[in-house]
Amino acid sequence: MQYGAFDSEFLKRLERLSLNMEKLMASGSGGLRKSKAKGSSVEFSDYREYAYGDDLRRVDWNAYGRSGRLFVKLFMEEREAMVNIFLDCSRSMDFGEPKKSLAEVQLAGAIAFLALNNMDRLCINLMQNGSLRSSGIFGGRGQFEGCAAFLDNIEFKGIADMEKAIKQKKFGGRGLSLIISDFFTQDKPEDFLKYLLYHKQDIVLLHILSAEELNPKLQGQIRLKDSETDGMLDVDLTPSVIDNYERTLNSFISALKESSKKYGGAYVNISSADSLEKVLFEDMIAAQIVK
Structure with a gap:
């Protein structure tokens, strides 16, 4: 994977985790998540087309x-859940040291592995300039390589218009939608959260900010450049001014967290400087997104 290879040891650790569907989708009807019981003693339900990596006995x-x-x-x-990952591919995500885009793609790759490892169906959706580009449907652990290849070919440019992009998504039924973004967008989160809720999506917001954004070290008279619009501002x-920025940032984070809660979703605030291990094995477990 271009954005930080997942070595065999890390994948073995990932195998001990799973998306906490029972918790995330607890508000809806049962049957969307397979039980851990295997075998033919359960009642037949449906078919789906074979995907590389599926058990040939089925x-x-x-x-x-x-x-x-x-x-x-x-x-x-054993009905599979449909997992959609929405990625913010705007230019602002390509900011920071390390870049937010690096953290975003690595996190998306890890979540994709968890979904495919548990035989859920997966689609990755790229949001950029108000447009939406979706992968095909991945299913089965054997398709992780193809999923990783799709993630390798993302360009970060333009602006974010998340409402316009997400409202282009056609959902076939209830599922889990995870949005990874810095949420620096002109539209209000409620606009696309309502759309997702209407389409019976359980929502997870993964909010990535850079270390510079969370704890700025700048001081004195400087000229700032907007990474998306190229607009300039002398400050x-x-x-x-720094105190006011910190209050505004905290208010922004709190409002996003409250919006997520209002629509029954989960929220995690992530620094791009945090290791993927910390995000997965500490932050997302604490938020009960994975277990």
Whole structure:
């Protein structure tokens, strides 16, 4: 993976985690998440097309003989959840040291691995300039390499218009939607949160900010450049200006967290300087997003 290779030891650690679907989707009807019980004793439910990495013992060979296509049997206790990851690909995400884009893609890759490892269906959605570009549907652990290749080819440019982008997404039913962004956008989060809730999506907001944004070290008279619009602003960074910035930032974070809570979602604030291990094994476990 271009944005920090997942070595075998890290993947082994990831295998001990899973998306906490029982918690995240507890408000809706049951049956969207498979139980840990395996075998044919559960009631047959549906088919889906075979994906590389699926258990060949679940292939319906009679269906293959009729259609020439491979289909996998699903059972009542094994219905898959649909997981959508929305990535902010605006220019502001390519800021910071380390860059927010690096943290975003690594986190998306880890979440994708968890979903595929647990046989959930996965789609990655790229948001940029109000447009939405979606991957195909990934299913099965064997498709992680293809998912990683899709993540490798992201360009960060333009502005964020998250409402316009997310409202282009067509959902086929209830599922889990995770949005990874700095949320520096002109639209209000409520606008796209309402849309996701209307389409029966359980929501997770993963809010990535750079170390410079969380704890600025600048001082004195400087010229700031907007990373998305290239607009310039001359400021005198006195202690009172820094204090006002910190209050505004804290208010911004609190408002986003409250909006997430209002629509039944989960929220995690992340520094791009944090290790992926800390985010996954501490922050996201504490928020009950993974277990």
